[in-house]
Amino acid sequence: MVSAEKIQGKIRVEVVSGYIWRFAMKEKASILYRGIRSWGKDGAEERLLYILNSYGPILLGPLRWPIPTCYLEGKPEYLYISSTLVRGLCQKAKEEGKEPELSSIVPESVHVDISKVYSKDK
Incomplete structure (x- = not known):
């Protein structure tokens, strides 16, 4: 990465x-x-x-x-990663009241920003 x-x-x-x-x-x-x-x-x-x-x-x-x-x-090796996957992980974590675990699929330096964007209510 x-x-x-x-x-x-x-x-x-x-x-x-x-x-x-x-x-x-x-x-x-x-x-x-x-x-x-x-x-x-x-x-x-x-x-x-x-x-x-x-x-x-x-x-x-x-x-x-x-x-x-x-x-x-x-x-x-990153073909399985998609915005749908990331969005799903963020939404599931939000429903469970947790922080999404994204470190294995997005760079650490941007994972907080990505989780904020994808955890927003639609």
Whole structure:
């Protein structure tokens, strides 16, 4: 696992709803990075999102050139980890009145932030 300490203050993680390309344009992003487990597991959905993120700005506006997307593929030993798994662990821990045990699946430097985001009521 990679430590997040080297990139602290250099990147920002946002949880957004709606079209990601609209948010990215509003924030004046020059590139989108998307993490995927593997093309085998996430490929079909990612290709659909790529089309939406590429043609959305042209068809739905504001009329702008699409923001390039780069994909970060996970290591094979982490393929079982998904946002659904993390969310489930956080929700279960919240129901039991405990802190979620995430140290084996997310870097220690961000596990508190992740548990806060995924433990919120919907």
